[in-house]
Amino acid sequence: MKPIGIFGGGQLAMMLARAATKLQLKTHVFAPNASCPAAQTADQLIIGEYEDLAAITRFAKTCSVISFEFENIPVRSLFHLQNNGQQVAPSPRVLQIIQDRLTEKQFLQSCQIALSPFARIDQSEDLRAALTLTGLPAVLKTRHFGYDGKGQTWIRQPAEAQKALEYIHHHPAVLERGVDFVREVSLIAARNANGAFVHFPLTENVHQDGILQTSNQPAGCNGKTAMQAVAITRKIAEQLEYVGVLAVEFFEQTNGSLLVNEIAPRVHNSGHWTIGAANPDQFELHIRAITGMELPVPVCQPAQMQNLIAEQINHAPQLRKQGWTITDYGKTNIRAGRKMGHAVRVN
Incomplete structure (x- = not known):
């Protein structure tokens, strides 16, 4: 098999490339920055701009399938590749819907899914x-x-x-x-082109200033609420004919019902606990899904994840002593709000 192509060179691409290596697959990453985190793990890094159709076409010819690690890839570029016979997963249509908060919400409404x-x-x-x-x-x-x-x-x-x-x-x-919620939760799932669907347990998340701080799995919801999250996520994945890993973020209301906040068409920060606490983790499942492999049902242990934001990365040695496993993204410049790494502890 040709290498897997990934648009974007951030920490998600870094961890996707690592998962591909575990499956004895190679990855080529296309990104505008040579010093990106994915340079540490990808088999090849190609520097270029996502709007450069000639450059992305040359890149795609070296790859079996193209995926992406963040939503802000120009959808025109992905449609260009797809229209020229390149497999893109998730599909450009998915990204076209989700890149725009209005069309995303209109899609959810069309699926009769509750939202604010x-x-x-x-x-x-x-x-x-x-x-x-x-x-x-x-x-x-x-x-x-x-x-x-x-x-x-x-x-x-x-x-x-x-x-x-x-x-x-x-x-x-x-x-x-505005939603008066009990908690914020997310469900991460994977679907392949044959319609096989697997998911992780519902995860409870805490945000500060819009940035994820911590994730705890399992969430403090009852079983009925967790089943509702699975049913909604599966419906979204099927309606989108989704291929890959996706995350659906919810608000749990006081009566236990869920409102969808947003969809992330990729591996997700709230699923970082799966590294070390789930087999397979979310990154391996994404690679499996986009390459047509079997999707095993994940075997999971309860776990906690905390993002290491800005100077918090300096707490890594102390966290290791407390039993946390650290993933350092290798970023050199610390600035306010920047995710520098994360820590996971299996309970």
Whole structure:
């Protein structure tokens, strides 16, 4: 088999390449930065821009299948490869839906999946009308390029509406009703082209300023709520004809019902506990899914994961002494909010 191609050179690509090696497969990574984390584990790193159709075409010819480690790959580039006979997994159609928060929510609505009330915001008049629908508090989110809390801001008083628009630079947006939730949870699952579907246990997550801080598995939900999460995730995967690993993030309400927050079409930060606490882990399952291998049902142990953000990476030696396993992403520049590594402890 030709190498697996991965767009993006961050820590997720680093761990995907490591998983491929375990399966005796090679990986080629395409990224704009030579000093990216994936350079440590990929068999070959190709430097280029995702918009350069000639460069990505040359890259794809060396690969059996193309995948990606983050959502902000230009979907036009992926459609270009697919239209020229290249296998891309997940499909460009999936990314086209999920890159835009509005089309993502419209897709979920079409599947009759519960989510918080929302409205499309193109101009300030839309926002005034939308606030009557959502009520307060509400969160204003840009339709594109938001992650780790970026591109979003809360509106708690009517007078804050104009300031919120200015904060997101008047980009096209969606307004969502704020959710009074018991906990945030995520379900990570894998599906292959034959429709085989496996999943990990529901994971409970804690965010601060929009950035994931900790994940605990199993989540503190009851069995009925966990089954609901599996059913919703499976429905999403089947409707998208999904191939690969995906994560669905939920809000659990006081009555135990779930609202979908968002879909991540890739391996996910809240699944990092699977390294060392699950066999296979999420990265191996993704490689298996996109290459048509069997998808074993994961055997899992309870575990905790904490992100090491910015200077927290300096706590790694102490955490090791406390029984945590550290994955250092090898990033040289520490800055506020940057994920430098993570720690996992099997309970």
